[in-house]
Amino acid sequence: GAVVSQHPSWVICKSGTSVKIECRSLDFQATTMFWYRQFPKQSLMLMATSNEGSKATYEQGVEKDKFLINHASLTLSTLTVTSAHPEDSSFYICSAEKGRMNTEAFFGQGTRLTVV
Amino acid sequence: DAKTTQPNSMESNEEEPVHLPCNHSTISGTDYIHWYRQLPSQGPEYVIHGLTSNVNNRMASLAIAEDRKSSTLILHRATLRDAAVYYCILRDVRGTSYGKLTFGQGTILTVHP
Numbered sequence: 001g002a003v004v005s006q007h008p009s010w011v012i013c014k015s016g017t018s019v020k021i022e023c024r025s026l027d028f029q030a031t032t033m034f035w036y037r038q039f040p041k042q043s044l045m046l047m048a049t050s051n052e053g054s055k056a057t058y059e060q061g062v063e064k065d066k067f068l069i070n071h072a073s074l075t076l077s078t079l080t081v082t083s084a085h086p087e088d089s090s091f092y093i094c095s096a097e098k099g100r101m102n103t104e105a106f107f108g109q110g111t112r113l114t115v116v
Numbered sequence: 117d118a119k120t121t122q123p124n125s126m127e128s129n130e131e132e133p134v135h136l137p138c139n140h141s142t143i144s145g146t147d148y149i150h151w152y153r154q155l156p157s158q159g160p161e162y163v164i165h166g167l168t169s170n171v172n173n174r175m176a177s178l179a180i181a182e183d184r185k186s187s188t189l190i191l192h193r194a195t196l197r198d199a200a201v202y203y204c205i206l207r208d209v210r211g212t213s214y215g216k217l218t219f220g221q222g223t224i225l226t227v228h229p
Contacts, residue, residue: 006159
């Protein structure tokens with residue numbers, strides 16, 4: 001099946017610094033990718049929709065200036081958490097689909113961000 | 117997106133069948149029923165999806181009620197590797213929410229050796 005890869009799998013950063021997370025579709029092109037966030041013992045919550053060649057669409061309550069999304073190619077989307085704080089510590093997950101109309105979504109393995 | 121309701125947790129013994137229920141009484145005619153599962157510290161994984169008819173694949177079976185207001189994910193022989201959170205999600209076939217998945221709390225499946 002299709003593979004979506006995230007990097008890094010985990011990262012620890014100091015409060016106030018920025019962290020970039022990459023999401024790659026390895027064997028298919030994805031004009032749209034999605035970023036989710038998951039806090040401990042909670043479900044996934046959609047943060048934003050990443051669109052290749054255009055601005056990302058953010059869900060209500062997600063700060064676009066804090067969570068910068070860039071989708072510069074058909075196989076790569078990046079999420080940058082700027083000026084990270086401990087409350088940003090979470091599990092970040094991306095997903096992509098090969099086609100439209102109810103095909104399966106492929107998820108990355110997730111990135112565990114810990115801000116100290 | 118239409119809402120789904122799942123039990124918070126279920127338990128099973130290894131090599132026994134597991135039936136994971138999902139209620140979706142407000143499902144519309146254009147909603148597909150999707151199931152994903154998430155193993156600990158991993159991203160979700162697609163399991164199966166269907167519209168009206170029962171579906172089978174190598175991972176599981178999906179039984180859909182005739183009125184489509186409920187469905188059941190069936191793992192025919194649970195293994196320890198099936199221990200995960202299982203999410204039942206409705207997706208509109210019209211694709212207006214293409215790619216977006218709205219996750220509920222899911223069912224935590226525990227498999228005992």
